[in-house]
Amino acid sequence: MRGLARGGLVVGAAVIVVGGAIVLWPDAAVAHDPEISISRSSCGQGWTDPKPGPQTFLLHNTGSVTAEAYLVDPASGTVYGEVEGLGAGTTRPLQVTLGNGDYAFKCLPEETAAIVGPIAKVTGGDDKSSPGVSPVTNADLIGPLKSYRDHVIAGLGTLVDGTGALKAAVARQDRAASEAAWLTAHLSYERLGAAYDAFGDSDGVLNGTATDVTDPGFTGFHRLEYGLWHGEAMDALVPVANRLDDDVHELQRSFPDAQVDQADLGLRAHEIMENTLQFELTAKTDYGSGTNLATALANLDGTRAVLDVLRPLLVPRFPGLSGVDTWLNRAQSAVEGARRPDGTWTPVAQLTVPQRQKLDGAVSELAERLAPIAAIAEPRRVS
Template sequence: MTSADAGAGRGAHAVAPDGPRHTTVQVAAGGCGHGWTHPVAGRQVFDLHNTSGTPAEVRLTDPRTGAVYGEVEGLGPGTTRPLRATLGNGTYAFTCLPADADAVTGPTVRISGDNSVRSGPAAVPVTQQELIPPTLAYQQWIQTRTVELARRTDVLRAAVDRADLAAARAAWLPAHLVYERMGAAYGTFGDADAEINGTTAGLADGVRDPEFAGFHRVEYGLWHGESASSLRGPADRLAEAVHALRRSWPDQRMDPADIGLRAHEILENTVQFALTGRTDYGSGTDLATARANLDGTRALLGRLRPLLRTRTAGPAGIDTWMNRAQHTLDAFDHDGRWTPLARLTRAQREKVNADLGELVERLADVAALTDVRRTA
């Protein structure tokens, strides 16, 4: 019998066809982490088997610091799911968090004597309290943007009022881009978001629907030959919504638990909507929107960065990919006249999609690192 066969016979270890060592680990209030009796360094898989009668979260942690190397959520009773990790020298323990019961940390396991393997990334979970300062700082940044937004929107409305549609088209994009930089706050804006930046999605009559409002309603009219008189109402309605947002924002409160997720969602929405042309109503400025969304992501990350640095060297490659995406998008800005998506070559379109898509994947790590986790 080989050593691998011997381990399998004890029900603790086995070497699967895919290469990594597998260890079956028990998940239960009275047996969290039991089964990991022969720790080794290297890439490996823990087959977490829930022997209890309730769902549970399971984390592989450093018991000294609380840093998490991996986790499985929603492990149902009687089910088994894998947790993959690369472990070097150090101390480890499984923490089981059954639904409606206290957290239980299993026995500490030590790996030593193998300096050839470095442990995979781990991070100490953040608390709601730690997320409050960056959230407040970001809220203040948004407050400043609302003042700028109101000022630029007033310029747009004034141009429409005096029937200078060329000036209105020139004023539309600078005003719209201010709003597009504020993406992490959209959820807090409530109904104001639809009034300021709504689309025709879900509207029975499309661009003719009376509920179609905001920047995109004005955009449609400016680039589809509508008269100044027909645009005064939409421009007034837009400006009123913007000023109402500016007045109400100091009384709003963003949820600190959501702020890391928003850092990922801004550009996720960019890829889903702007880069597919779904939010273009005639101006051909979706690439400018993407660039503004990138600015908004930078603004939020800047406020989260001190918190991230205390837990990790930083999600790998984010700054590199942020700069790469910015360089790619800036190539389509010709003194404020942006290349429309439809005029990109296939190679250009593929590069834009690849750079923004990769950045979105990297930003998912920020959402994971700032996810407020249950601790007891």
């Protein structure tokens, strides 16, 4: 798993919640669309003719600071649509479908308490409202984040044990034992996928790739993989293994002081599988071991770990969670089914067409079903 830039959320644009996912609507509107004003002192003015069905609101920030704005159920706080990063003096469209019920705009200017605008009652419609989501707050994420940090700290202990055994096997110049120990340690690292941003530069040092394997800056698991499976002298690989072990120990020492972004938990659940499709199921990260499918299985374990800590928040908010669980199991079955009869891993290039289709299909479907979790678990201001 490679660390990725944050994705999956649309910032500074008009968005609505659809089945838990955030969907971008084009910056297009027509003259009769109501203009809703947002400022530090007022919210939601301009909605004078509530009506059911699909419609577009033009959210206009008349204040002097950037703001967020939600269209909510004023009783439950359910969010039906939102605009993030609405700059002072700017206007953006928000398109929603409204069923019968009560609605209000909730405005959250920077450094100012939330303001809930006047309630609009919609009647006489046959449409259902756009799917909404109950907001997750920073406070809601404290428990899951602590649980995940504890999981990572325990995983780093396992990783340290693994690189210690790898270092010892390389020092003994036992290539077979070194290859086995390399795989064990590498998979321990790959299971920690949601913490990679918090690892900072360590992720590139430990698990980075290179087009030029002779580059002195190429270190870590893949440099050692290349040497072990391409017959490099074991003596020459001793400093590579020692450096890897030292860097893992340094990560273990530094991680307790690192900050895991609360938004990363939901985001990474999806990105781990995106990376699996991009890097592991294409063998782009194979430096000779042919173990990309083992890495894919470890990535699935990493995704499960994220879902485990988020599950209490997701169960009441995400009807699609059972489908995610189903496709997690199907993806795992597809990966495990591609192993050789003796239990060794089939290199991606040697997969049969049916095996490749089954793997790609299962992991792609899983990635799609995980996508809404980033939006659902994104921390939102409520006051």
